[in-house]
Amino acid sequence: MTEAEALVHREADKGGNRREWLLRLEDVKFTYPNGLQALGGVSLEVAAGEVVSLVGPSGCGKSTIISLVAGLNQPDGAVSWNPDGLADVDGHSRRLLNVVFQKNTVMPWLTVEKNVAFGLKYLSIPASEKKRRVSTLLEMVGLDEFRTAHPNELSGGMLRRVALLTGVATYPKLLILDEPFSALDEPTRILVHKDLLRLARELDMSVLLITHDLGEAISLSDQVGILTKRPARVAELHEIPLGRDREVEQVRATPTYQELYQTLWSGLWKQIGRES
Ligand SMILES: Nc1ncnc2c1ncn2[C@@H]1O[C@H](COP(=O)(O)OP(=O)(O)OP(=O)(O)O)[C@@H](O)[C@H]1O
Ligand SMILES: [Mg+2]
Numbered sequence: 001m002t003e004a005e006a007l008v009h010r011e012a013d014k015g016g017n018r019r020e021w022l023l024r025l026e027d028v029k030f031t032y033p034n035g036l037q038a039l040g041g042v043s044l045e046v047a048a049g050e051v052v053s054l055v056g057p058s059g060c061g062k063s064t065i066i067s068l069v070a071g072l073n074q075p076d077g078a079v080s081w082n083p084d085g086l087a088d089v090d091g092h093s094r095r096l097l098n099v100v101f102q103k104n105t106v107m108p109w110l111t112v113e114k115n116v117a118f119g120l121k122y123l124s125i126p127a128s129e130k131k132r133r134v135s136t137l138l139e140m141v142g143l144d145e146f147r148t149a150h151p152n153e154l155s156g157g158m159l160r161r162v163a164l165l166t167g168v169a170t171y172p173k174l175l176i177l178d179e180p181f182s183a184l185d186e187p188t189r190i191l192v193h194k195d196l197l198r199l200a201r202e203l204d205m206s207v208l209l210i211t212h213d214l215g216e217a218i219s220l221s222d223q224v225g226i227l228t229k230r231p232a233r234v235a236e237l238h239e240i241p242l243g244r245d246r247e248v249e250q251v252r253a254t255p256t257y258q259e260l261y262q263t264l265w266s267g268l269w270k271q272i273g274r275e276s
Pocket of ligand 2: 062063064178
């Protein structure tokens with residue numbers, strides 16, 4: 001399916017189960033000041049509550065897409081937010097977006113709870129609400145007993161959970177993750193995946209995930225986009241019909257997952273193969 005067809009297809013699907021769009025990129029191009037063209041026209045849509053993953057050749061422009069969505073660079077082309085999707089939910093003060101990067105982003109001199117609370121510092125919500133929010137989140141990922149521990153006392157999986165919570169604590173409408181789990185062994189990664197899906201569901205949060213791991217992309221996402229080599233465009237967009245209530249550790253054994261893996265792998269390889 002071409003990029004244009006995929007967008008039309010998604011518009012047509014609006015009458016079905018798809019929720020209102022939250023973020024839309026239309027033919028977004030970007031060239032760095034040194035003349036290097038990183039993006040060649042990316043079109044993409046993330047619906048409210050949806051997880052969308054992007055996979056693509058190394059160096060194709062994935063992190064550049066994030067920098068444009070986060071407003072760190074100005075694109076050529078439209079990056080739009082749906083104003084209807086941005087109202088506060090249930091009286092919670094919410095931020096538009098937050099980003100969690102691959103490298104450890106926790107501060108070693110702060111305790112777990114202070115790391116998670118750090119992003120709330122400048123939010124105008126009562127201190128009692130901040131405290132409650134941090135406790136709830138730590139409980140949700142099983143870290144409540146470690147609230148006063150420092151990062152050097154935690155395992156790799158626990159550290160990644162803390163990093164995830166630093167992004168989640170502002171209750172962003174969109175959580176952007178740039179290869180956040182790649183340093184974890186597979187069983188630990190799957191446990192952190194379960195936490196991510198639970199957080200996304202319970203906080204009604206959309207997720208834009210950049211990953212090199214096709215299994216991760218399939219098991220977490222509603223949509224997976226395969227990018228071309230640089231300058232990146234969305235070469236293929238695949239629906240992942242595994243439902244929102246999926247159990248990530250179980251979907252891997254299903255024929256649907258295995259078929260999707262083959263389809264995505266051949267799509268990705270087509271792009272990687274073009275590099276050599
Ligand atoms: N600040 C910058 N100035 C100039 N070129 C840059 C800058 N940042 C990135 N690039 C280049 O833009 C291209 C895309 O980089 P980007 O980091 O977006 O790729 P990526 O897909 O995230 O790579 P990776 O798979 O390694 O994470 C690369 O060729 C990179 O060298
Ligand atoms: Mg990158």
